[in-house]
Amino acid sequence: LSVSNLSAKRNVQPTVARQLTEHHCDERYHGWARLYTDGSVRDTTGTATAAAFREDTGRAEAERLVFHASSTTAELAALQLGLRLLDENEPARVVVLADSRAALSLLRSPDRSPQLAREVVARVGELQGKGWIIAFQWLPSHCGTSGNERADQLAARAHDDPGCPLSPVPPFTDARLLVRRRVALSHPELEHGPLPPRLPRRLTRGAAAALHRLRTGSSFTPAGRARWRTDRDGSCGHCGAHGDAEHLMCHCPRFSDARVDLGRAYGALGCPSDTLDELLRPRLPRAGTERALRALATYLGNTGLKDVM
Structure with a gap:
């Protein structure tokens, strides 16, 4: 969940962060296919999207979730979408690059993670059983990494695309968040005050x-x-x-x-x-x-x- 020699992103210029990230990936994943994923949540429209871009084949896909998901759920949906892009090809080595530490952290301990994270881990296991070698790597967002920028643009455009496919991720994935929003809507006095x-x-x-x-x-x-x-x-x-x-x-x-x-x-x-x-x-x-x-x-x-x- 880190990039060599990259401290907190807020203390590093975007150009430097991009160079450090590319050097880290070139050194650690030389010869690996790269799969970029990104999730996006737009509070103004109440929409959430997921996108994935495979650099070696140029294949890119985006989906819109059927509910106003949390950012972490959108990122997990993007990881799930990205792994689906690997199914039609011969087994290879691929590194999945995402800019959400929260989503990637959930994959480390699936027994204590939401169902969607467990499904992503299970999908990785299926692919590994077919001969795939899969690694996950965090990278800083909005620092100019071309693949990450492409995935980010795909996710952003999906919000306004009426023909965008719908994600199979069910609303129950964010049940607690959706209930909390409903409570805040029904009882606005609880939104900023303490719960009883x-x-x-x-x-x-x-x-x-x-x-x-x-x-x-x-x-x-x-x-x-x-x-x-x-x-x-x-x-x-x-x-x-x-x-x-x-x-x-x-x-x-x-x-x-x-x-x-x-x-x-x-x-x-x-x-x-x-x-x-x-x-x-x-x-x-x-x-x-x-x-x-x-x-x-x-x-x-x-x-x-x-x-x-």
Whole structure:
């Protein structure tokens, strides 16, 4: 995953990086065929592409992934595409050159890597069984190496090519990323703020369920029920105010005495308790967070709000 005599790329002029890279490859892989791969992700269009270019035959291909992949997944898809270019030829020695250290690192420990990385490693094994000798080499990006620049251009053009073939890489490859994006879209307040802390163990089922509903904005408050049934009254049954979770938890006079006790518990931990967000996300170390959330669960139980939420 390195080039001889090349330190961090940011400290080296592109011309020097290109010369060092070419010297390294000429010295270590003299006489080997060179296969360049590159993945590209464009956030503005939500597209991801993969491209491969085999220098000795001039064969080049590009594909567009069917989902907005991570950059590492796009690079792995490019490696997979590149290895497919080797299938039709006689076994030879080939070095696969890519500018993604992250993708190449995953190939070193496939047992702990994503499925796509394991598929790339398995494909290498199949080719080696047919007589191929395959090596992987990192090279710096955008330093003028001709093969890498060609692969980069192919991947970039594929974003705007309506006739570009689709990659067989499935969306499940980036399931965690896609779920995280969906959560950020549905709950934008979580995109830049901390996620709610994990609930303490051994809470009652009712208290835990109420806290989860509060966190997801799906509690069974009068206002929440009125969203689904227009014939329902969304106001608080005690004071007539808008009966959402913020009101019931933080402002309704019916629970003022219990709320004083809750405020004291949070205050003793050095944590404010004036808003619903402050109650659900105490900014405390783990032990303090657990004590605060247990106090909140007690408040829900003593007031009967756990059955409302």
